[in-house]
Amino acid sequence: MIKIYRQLILLTTLCICSASLSAQTYRILISNDDGIESPLLAALQQELAKLPDVEVVVSAPNENQSGSSMSSIGGPTVVDRYYQDGSFFGYSVHGRPSNAVTFGLQVLGRDDAFDLVVSGINQGANVGDVSHASGTVGAAMRALYLGVPAIAISQEIEDVNTAASARFAAQLVARYQQQGAPEGVLISINIPAGELKGVAVRPMGDSYLQTGSYELIEDSGNRLTYERERIRVQSTDASTDTYSYQQGYITLTPIKFDWTAHELIDEVKSWDLQLVE
Numbered sequence: 001m002i003k004i005y006r007q008l009i010l011l012t013t014l015c016i017c018s019a020s021l022s023a024q025t026y027r028i029l030i031s032n033d034d035g036i037e038s039p040l041l042a043a044l045q046q047e048l049a050k051l052p053d054v055e056v057v058v059s060a061p062n063e064n065q066s067g068s069s070m071s072s073i074g075g076p077t078v079v080d081r082y083y084q085d086g087s088f089f090g091y092s093v094h095g096r097p098s099n100a101v102t103f104g105l106q107v108l109g110r111d112d113a114f115d116l117v118v119s120g121i122n123q124g125a126n127v128g129d130v131s132h133a134s135g136t137v138g139a140a141m142r143a144l145y146l147g148v149p150a151i152a153i154s155q156e157i158e159d160v161n162t163a164a165s166a167r168f169a170a171q172l173v174a175r176y177q178q179q180g181a182p183e184g185v186l187i188s189i190n191i192p193a194g195e196l197k198g199v200a201v202r203p204m205g206d207s208y209l210q211t212g213s214y215e216l217i218e219d220s221g222n223r224l225t226y227e228r229e230r231i232r233v234q235s236t237d238a239s240t241d242t243y244s245y246q247q248g249y250i251t252l253t254p255i256k257f258d259w260t261a262h263e264l265i266d267e268v269k270s271w272d273l274q275l276v277e
Helices: 001-024 040-046 098-110 128-132 135-145 164-177 243-245 261-268
Strands: 028-029 056-063 079-084 087-093 117-123 150-155 186-190 198-201 209-218 223-232 249-255
Touching: 001 117, 040 056, 040 087, 040 117, 040 164, 056 098, 087 098, 087 128, 098 135, 117 135, 117 164, 135 150, 150 164, 150 209, 164 186, 164 209, 186 243, 209 243
Parallel strands: 028 056, 028 117, 056 087, 117 150, 150 186, 198 249
Antiparallel strands: 079 087, 186 249, 209 223
16 A cells, blocks of 8 residues: 555656646747848747747847858947837847847856747748858857757748748747757748748758849949849759749758768878978
């Protein structure tokens, strides 16, 4: 009888601990590269805040920082408390997306660490080679660098349902919350315009944006002003995220830090380069 009683106590204790763990608050830091005033950031914040047992904190650049990748600004970090419609919304960081994420994780998460960083929703796709320059992806990569799982989400500029994009991101966040996130990997989500055909998991590949030419539009002595022609290119490589995105699929791409061309390690060793005095 005593043995049965002890087992009941143990079972009750385990149930209480399990309930406590399941109710533990899941902390999410969200950022972007379009700036804290972006309505797409607000849409993401509102959707993620609907998830149960979740706390969402915003730390985003004070202005547009598109194309800044993982770059950061040195010196003192200036941060404003930012309000929308009279209510506190988040922290406006004078710097790059990388600065905003670093401030969020190391200051706002000092006493209560974040479980996840979500960057976006970006206005414009970040598929293929464009990802390397993206401030949206760069913010998520900064989180990985600091040891926190991350998601980057981007969508086409026009003819896209932002609320649906936010719900799609929330679906992945909920999975992470329940089952855990992969370590050392971020998932880059890209949502195209128009009628969606489905979801495709693809590696990065191809470049859909290229620079066609530079046209001189102003010459004022020592200062020259050029306008850059940006050309959209149709991908023909069906194995890439760029191709699937252009065909109307939401793309998911797992991205890691390691850019090493491992297949060339032995060849480079064979070059037998020597120290130069």
